[in-house]
Structure formats: structure tokens, C-alpha cells
Amino acid sequence: MADELKELLFPSSVAVVGASAREGKLGHELFSNVVNSFSGPVYAVNPGYEELLGRPCVSEISELPEAVDLAVIIIPAVHVPDALEECGRRGIGSAIVISGGFKETGGEGARLEARLVETANRYGINLLGPNCLGLISTQVGLNATFAPRGAREGDIAFLSQSGAFCTSVLDWAWKEQLGFSHFISLGNKAVLGEEDFLPSFAEDPRTEVVAAYLEGVSDGQRFLRVARDATVAKPVVLVKSGRAEAGARAVSSHTGSLAGSDRAYEAAFRQAGIIRAQNVEELFDFAYVLARQPVPKGRRVAIVSNAGGPGVMAVDAAELVGLEVARFTDDTARALGERMPEAASIYNPVDILGDARAERYREALRLVAADPQVDMIVALSAPTGILTYAELAQILAEARREYGKPITCSFMAGDLGERAYEMLREAGIPSAFDPARAVRALSALVRYADIRSASRSEVAEHEVDKPRATAVLSEAKRKDRVRLGVEAMDLLDAYGIAAAAGGMARSADEVQKLLPRLGDKVALKVVSPEMSHKSDVGGVKVGVPSEQAPEEALRMLNMARERFAEFPVDGVLVQENLPPGVEVIAGMVRDPTFGPLIMFGLGGIHVEVMGDVSFAVAPLTRHDAEELVRSIRAYPVLRGIRGQPGIDIERLVETLERLSQLALDFPEIVELEANPIMCYPDRVMAVDLRLTVSGEDE
């Protein structure tokens, strides 16, 4: 995969189709950017010239003297498909279509774009765009965009689905002196999407971090797979916008009503080890520190300051983002006590006082940085007359080199002076006025350390009885049923998910036959998949003594048939009467981007009212399934509280894995919810089920 994009990302020759001599035209801006930045052969394609900005110009792609690595196309949309066809014929394997006028404009544009895709696929062309700003590859020195600013060399690979945001970032990054290894405007993602670039960036030795702005992911399952691998090698931090877009979808379960599309993204990013930034400020704060600083060994932060207040602010921020305020070793505490003035605070946060000169700051910082119980450092300084920020920057840069621990800083001042800035930049140490921001940057490093060390477990393949499950669904199909209820409990059983014992009955006699294996008492449930809230209308009775069960079942059936004549009634489910336990809910909906999205939560009001649920995209690794269970707030209830024994969490985790497998095996199940699943210290048992199958898929 990565090799395939080599010519696009590191071309050795480039042709610009639609290069122009006229200033102000994008074809001119683009071509001059290419000419001015790139040292390899550059050709123009334009029937109007023989030479452009001193480079050879041909009138047709076919006339190019060599099959260039990369063609950059900037001509009216309607001519682009033919141009791409010519590229294919000429043996050009990579192309960027800058031109707009495709899918984003509707009908005709979408048809043009479909032709692009078809052509690219036929020739195996790696196509970036259309409707994009282009790309910048600083390693080969190529600026193939029409943006007025290029990019400085650096170690951030940047991907954006918004061309305008690319322009903004280039302009801003130039001022901030932030550098990039790659800078890619994805445009319409007709062929190449974010998931195609991740593997290349993961392998690129010059790239330290991937930063991205996405509005959506093209192929959720592939993205998840590719990103899981990429994040082992490199941190990936992104802003995914469109949180607010509520998934407009018909819902018939708690799972459905809670599972907006952003829940799926959130889950997939977490599962893939992607760090999701809340906003643009975080995106670049995180990218910068992840690119330039090492991963800490733990989450213990030391705070060194020449003022008390800012130190306390940093402690608060650390608490807020889940870092630990380090506790120094006795040696460190003693050394600080000996060398700092008496009024100094030698416990974390260390306050070396406002009269500290560079020497005292250096000493304190070194002592703290050398402490084995310190994983990283935040250095703070209010302005004083006797300690310059340039001195301070140098002290931090030295400590950064010497101790190999992450350091961020907050120089709380108006203007630091260019020397201080430059030293900080060289050392890769970010500085912000707000101490909280310096702490948050460190939290991104800790987050990535957690991601790297998370167990990379496999997706378990449990033994299941697929034919039996198929039979249940075929039966539903035969009956033209879209909604199924407890009558489909066999589906769970077929997939190794324990369900309460029981069976369907249509008469008192049939009830009688089921009783012997169900104990003294039973639960009776009218089976009518279209009827919701059965228990509210008297369709459910629990704790019915066996001897009364046949009669009671008959009464319930008659009641249901009378009162709810509009619903087909299949019969009564006679189930073993389960003892009290912890009720949980497990469900699945099919997300348009990621496919099966599994939900988990505690029963009762916890899902509906409290919204205390967790989500994960199938397939679930063991780690994913465990996280599903662990990440609800009510998790302690599952572990056991107030002397109550915990439930069989292992079995519950396996149940979720099996549910994930079921969802993947049968795409025709569009929604499913096992509610409740009764959990006990030694077993986990589904009691009720609702699912919706699509009439179309097989």
C-alpha cells in the first residue's frame, strides 16, 4: 500500500495540466509554486505555449517526453476525465485533480466524478481530489498547490478534507514556524481517502505524527483496520467535525436512539488508538508536542515555577486531564530543601520564588528532571527582572536533551523575545501563556503512551452454529417479518449466548408440555413482535406458579388477541423464572459508515435516562469488548458493591464478542437489542430480544 503512493508523495517528475502564463489564474499560481519549489523535471501541458516559466510546455499529455510520476490537473471539470484517460495511456500512475465542479455541485458533476473513478481504477491511477488544494511534499520540495504560502519542512503529516482549512493552516503555520512532512488536501476523496495515506505516513521516517481534519470517513471498516496499525507506529491526532449531525434514522430500540453517527466515530477512533482533538487549537498543540517530544514512561508530572499561583493552576489542569502530580523521592526532596531558599516550596508544585535567578531555576529543574518518580515536567515562569526568558529557554532546552523526559512550558508574559522563541522551537518545547495549555499538551503524550501500551488483542472467532441462525432468519423472511422478538431467541443460543430456558406455546396443552424442565415458577410473555411495551399492557407475568401457568397463559393470549387485534399474536413464551440479578442491555445498530455498532449499558434507567452507555464498532477485539464493559460509569455495580458479589464479567465480555460476530455474519440484521440480560456471579443469561431485519439483504 505504502509503496503504491510513493510516486504521488515523492515524485521525481511532475507535469501540470492546465498550467497558465496568466497571473491571477489558479493554473498560473499552481505552476509557479511547482516550478519554484521542485528541483526535478517539471512540464507544462497547455496548447498555447511551447515554454512556460522556463519549462517545456506540450499541448497534449501524450506529447510529454517522459511518463512523469505525477500529473497535476487544473482544467475545467468537463475536460478532466479525458485528461485522466490520457494520463493512463501515457503510463502516468499518480494524479491530482485540483479542479472543482464534480460531486460537490450535484448531478452532472457527480457523473463526471464517476468517470474519473472508473478511469483511475482502469489504469490503476492513484488519484487525489478532485476539488482540492493539492499537496505539498517537503521532502522532495514540491508545492503542488495554488496557495500563496508553502509549508516549512517538518515532521507533521497533515491531511484535510477542507481545502479552505488547508489555506488557513498554511498561512497560520508559516507565521508560527510549524513544519510539515506532508500536507495533503483530500478534496472529494473520489479515489484516495484518509485511509490510503495513513500507512504511508506510518512508514515515512520523516513523519513523526499524523494530524488530520476530517468531516467524515469514506470506508469505516477499512479505516478502523488501517488506523489500528498506523497508530502503533505513529500518533494520529484529528479533528472530526460534524459532531452535531444527528443520524436521521428510524429507531426502534434504546441502542438506535442513542447511537448517533458521532458515537460511531468516537468509538472507532478510540478503538483505533486515534487521539481526537476537540478543536483546532488542540489539534496543533497535540500534533506539535507528539512530533517533537518523547512518550513519557508514566503519568507523573512535576511542576517547577517561580510563582505560587501559576503552580496551583497547573496542578488543577493536571487533575482535569488525568495526570498525576508527582511525589518526589526523599533524595530529591532533601536536595531541593538544601539548595532552595527556606521560603521556597520544595514539594510539587515546586515554587522557587520570584527572586530566583537562572542558576536556581536550572538547579531545581535538574533535580526534578532527574527524579525517577517524575515522568515529565511543566516549567512555569512569571516575568521577573532578574531572570530572562532566553536564559530560561536555554535551561529547558538543556534539560530536554539531557533527561529525555517531556517538557512543556508556560512563560506567562507578553513578549518573550526572538531568542527565547528560537531556543524553544529548536528544542521542540511548546509554550503557552496559559499553564493549563502546557499541561494539556503533556496529556496528549500520556494519551499516546497509553495507546501504544494498550493490549493489541485479536478479534476472537467463537464457535457458533451459523446454519441454525440462518434458519431463524429465513423463517422470519418466509413470514415476511421485519421485527422479531423473543421467538428469535434461538439466534442467541446458536451464537453461544446463553438464554433463559423456555419455549413457545399456543395452547394450554403446549404450556403444560414445556413446564417440567422450567422449575416451580415460570415467566409468561405474549409473543407479538410488533407490540412494544408488552409489560405495560399486561403481556408479561413473572413468578407464575407452574400449576397456574397453563390457565394464566391462555388468559393472557385471549386478552392480547382481544385488546390488540391489530397485532399478530404468535403465542406465549414460557420461560424459566430467573432470580434477581444485575440487568444489562446489549444492542447493535448498523452505522452507515462503520457498520455494526455495539452498545452496552446497565438496565433500568441507566441507558434511557442516564445515558450511561458505551459503544464499539464490530469486530470487537477482546480489548474492545472489555472496554465496552469497563467504560460505563456504573461499572462498579458489575464488579460488586456493598459486599454484593460481582457478576461474571468474563462471560459478559464473551457475550458481547459473540454478539459482534452475529452482527458481522448477518448483515440483514439492521438492529438488535438483548434487553434485559440477567447477570449473576456465575452466569449471564439473555431474557428478551428484539431485532429488525431488512427485507432486502440476504
Add this chain to the structure above:
Amino acid sequence: MADELKELLFPSSVAVVGASAREGKLGHELFSNVVNSFSGPVYAVNPGYEELLGRPCVSEISELPEAVDLAVIIIPAVHVPDALEECGRRGIGSAIVISGGFKETGGEGARLEARLVETANRYGINLLGPNCLGLISTQVGLNATFAPRGAREGDIAFLSQSGAFCTSVLDWAWKEQLGFSHFISLGNKAVLGEEDFLPSFAEDPRTEVVAAYLEGVSDGQRFLRVARDATVAKPVVLVKSGRAEAGARAVSSHTGSLAGSDRAYEAAFRQAGIIRAQNVEELFDFAYVLARQPVPKGRRVAIVSNAGGPGVMAVDAAELVGLEVARFTDDTARALGERMPEAASIYNPVDILGDARAERYREALRLVAADPQVDMIVALSAPTGILTYAELAQILAEARREYGKPITCSFMAGDLGERAYEMLREAGIPSAFDPARAVRALSALVRYADIRSASRSEVAEHEVDKPRATAVLSEAKRKDRVRLGVEAMDLLDAYGIAAAAGGMARSADEVQKLLPRLGDKVALKVVSPEMSHKSDVGGVKVGVPSEQAPEEALRMLNMARERFAEFPVDGVLVQENLPPGVEVIAGMVRDPTFGPLIMFGLGGIHVEVMGDVSFAVAPLTRHDAEELVRSIRAYPVLRGIRGQPGIDIERLVETLERLSQLALDFPEIVELEANPIMCYPDRVMAVDLRLTVSGEDE
């Protein structure tokens, strides 16, 4: 109050005690700042000179030719009390003690500080400090600090408990061109604290917003009272650091274990209508926009952008901070449709496309700003070659003036140019690279609009039987009891909080006597206040048939006396057997700063495991009590879910008010928890109670 501080905040003459001619000495820096900034009479007090920087210098305070409005003292700590005494004698009513060496240094310093307080009180001197940077009053042009930077004139009144942070802010604000009406370094707050300045700032016509950095509040109850009033007049935004400081206190209830000191601050700030900023960035972002822009009429925001991506980011940010994305009127939509290009998005967020010139931006912005369904606007722009930021800034400034609605912007670029900056500054429009930050700024305005329109209800004074409550507590005192349980339920009854009917019994006979008024079944509870988790050890039985109650009670008593010989057992509480209902918990702990802190939450796992609780500082206004109930996540359960009737919320609110009254009337109750309180559609009934009383207070 406000008048009292007039001489401190707007002095007409100043003396600097400890003024020095030697450069580098703080006494010199301070004196030159005063001389260079202040146009009224300035005197130096220093026995070494007759004149300093061209101003008269006297050797003693008593020799000052007039009783100046303000003395600024910067001499060694040990001499400060005498100097203050002299000020008092000379009739000087306001003083700032810059010098350190007081309480912050421990024993001897604390004694010196106590002398300062005593002297200030004796003479009625308004004393700022000691151990502070001083103050700046831009309206009288006075810079009475030793900081190298002064403050520009502006409309933010700033208070800080950290002197170093003052220096930082002055330096940074100078660069950012942020102005202040008052700039106050509070220091040790020996006499004057934040609560003294709030009323003056609220009345000062030049102050539009109060911004503060606090590490703690001196007098919680007074602060709450004063701040409630101040926030009606002016927005108050602050950073309170020290969140992480867990209250180290012995706890014997859920209330106690959950009520850290930050919970009390959080509650008090909310009750007082103070906007709490999460960090320094927010503090000044919020202060700026609150100072310079009007309060919006609602929470509906319009987004205008020349690029799609940033628009979506703004929508996300709006969602995150609880703003509504405005829905335009048909007229606006039609007008936008007619005047914008076809490819533009005319729904909110409005995307006028990257080829928009100033005219199109102006037109779109005006249409949107004029829409009655739009309360405020975020204007976004990526850099393009055909629209300058200066043009854009002018468009925004005009719209700001013309429509009277709040506008913030995100000019997503590296450098806007001084003209653009200047126009934005003049118009009071903040700009940030990150669209999310522009949206957050608006959210502060909405927050303040909510605060201003919140009902300012009074603290209800319910009729209670105080003597009866006193009797219960005296009885406990007589018995030397610190922990009380159900035997103290009369306390609740005396304060009009309904409790389950019942009574204490020590024998089968006594049980028998209680039965007639308690119904067919009763609940039995062993009364032994020291024994916790009684139900786990068989000390509680519910639903006991009346005829079995005497025998059962006896068995329980014997069991308790045998198994828990270490605990004194008072007897058995025989209670009416209550039907199932919604269980809630109400509690109180005494916060060291704010006094009685009331907690509310749902019973079961909601308090302990889910932490779904709310807090408010007593006295509770009706609004506070309602908010206590409304702000738990499980609130819908109280309103009624799934066809269940809701509970008597009105009565519950009153119960919390009565609890607040009880807590205020009896300071000797240090902790109290009514758990559970059973709630029904028509009543609310306390079932169990635990409280801790202090042996010391009366």
C-alpha cells in the same frame, strides 16, 4: 460599602512610605510608577531625602503636609505596623502594604499581620495587602505597583490573589492591548478581600466586567451575599484554582465523602451567578467579550463563513457549549437565496464560498444579522486572495454597531495586519484562529444573559418548632452522643419535614403499644447510631406483619446486643411500612469556607457509584432549591418516566429548604443525612437519618 473604598480606588493624593532614590530597589520602582502615572499630589516618606523625583519627601508620616487619601507602604515588614499606626493618627483612611514578610512566612509574620489588622480596624483603615503588587486605577491614572508595565485604560476590573500572576497579566495584556478600569493585587487579604471590592466594581460606571483569579474566598457567606448582588449589575468571571485540594475531613456519610471544598466553591459560584472560567485563556476571552459586547436576547447563533469546513467546526462548538444553531426566517432564507451564488449554502452555517468579495460578505452578514431569529453571529474566514481581513474587520465593525447583536470572529490566518486588528479592537470584537474559541466567547455572553434573567428568589423562612429541635440536640448532648440516628427523627418533624410514623421501643410491650397507629405491617430498625450498615447485619426488617412485630423486635434486639456488644443499643424503631417509591438522599456537611453545604441525589447506586449529586450552599433561595433537584442527571425519574407518575417535586424542594434552615439554625450539626427520603406523587417522607453533632458549639 462602595463609598468606603472611594479613597483607595480613586485617590486624589498619595504618599509612598519607603520611596527610594536607588534604582533597582522596589521602593524606587514603585515611587517612579506613581510619579509617572498620577497627576495629583504625590509625597515620598523617607528620612534620607527632602525631595525625590521632584516631589516633596518627609521623614515621617506625621510630617505629611496633608492627610493623603492613600498611603502605599513598602518598608521592611517589622516596621509596617508602626507606619500603619502613624497613618491612622495622621487621618489617612486607605493604605496598601506592598511589603512581604507577614502571614505567608509563618509565626512571626503572622503576629505582625495580626497587628496590622488590629491597627486597621481601630482606625477604620481600608487596607490592601500585605504582600501584594499594589493596585492600578486607570481612571485616576494611578499605577501604585512596582511592576515594569502599567495597564492601559479599559473596562475590565481585575482582582488577583497571586502577585506573580498580576505581573504576568500586565505584561501580556500590554501586548494584547487589553485595558483595565482597576487592577488589584489582593496579597494576603488581611483586611480587604474580594468581597469588599465587588460592590465598588458593580457600581463603577467605567467597569463593564469583573475578572478575578482567586485561590480561596475569605468569608464564604458574605462573599455569596455580596456576589449575588454584584452579578445582577455586572458579569463576574473568575478562575478559582486549587480544585484538586481534596478536603481532608473525617467523613461518615455519602454527603461528606462527596463534598470536597471545590464542590462548595462550584455551588456558591453558580448560586451567586459567577461565571467560572476553566483556565486563564477562558478568563480573558470571556472577560473581553463580556466587557465589550451586549447580552444576547437568546441562544441562537448564526454562522457566516467563506468556507464550509470552518462553518461545520463552529456548529460543533456551538453544540458543545449549548448554543442553538439559528434557523433563519423564510425572508432571510429567500433573500440569501436570491443574492448568494447558487453553489452557496444559504442555511446556517451560511457558506458564501471562497470566491466571495467584501460585498458578498457584507450582504450575507447584514441579512443574517437583521434576522429576528438570530441572537448573535460568528463570522469566519479562511484567507483568500480577493477579500482582505481589513475589509472584513470593517464589515464586522459596522454590523456590530448597526444591529446591536454580539459578533465574534475567527479569521483563520497567520497575520491579519494591523489595520484589521485595530478595527476589531475598536469594535470590541474578539478574533481567534480557532472557530471553537470564537463560539465559546459567545457562550459566555449567553451564560451571563441566563444569569441576569434567572429568578432572584428569596430565602424562604418556614415556620418551624425550634425549641423542639433544640430539645432533641440537648438530649444528645446530655448523653454525650456525637452520632445520632433514627432516634433523632423528631428533628426533622420539628422542622416540618415529614417522617415515616413510628416510635422507639425497648421491649415487646413497647412495640405492642406503638402498633395500633402503624397499619398491618411495620418496619423494624435496631437503633444504635454507632452501628453503620445496619441492614447488612440484619438490623433492619421491612414488611413485618404487625402480629409478629413484638417477637421479631425482641429477636433483633437480642441479636444486636450479642453480636455487636461494643455498640450501645438504644432499642428498636418501629415504623410504618412504606410502599415502594422513588428514594432520594438529602444531606448537609459544613464547609470550612461557606458553611452548610446541602447535597441532593437519588438513592441506590446513584449517589455512591454514579456520583449523580448536586450541591448548594445554604441559605437556599427557592431557585437554589429547585436547581438542586433539577440538576441531577436522574431528574427525569422525579418527573416521571415510562408512564409512571412523577413525585411531589414542590414538596421535595420545600424539604430541602427546611433542611437548609435547620442547618443554619444549629451550627452544632456538623453533618446530616436523611437517607432514604421516600418520594411519592403526593408526599415526601424521610425514613432514616444520621447526623453528627459537635461537642463544642452550642
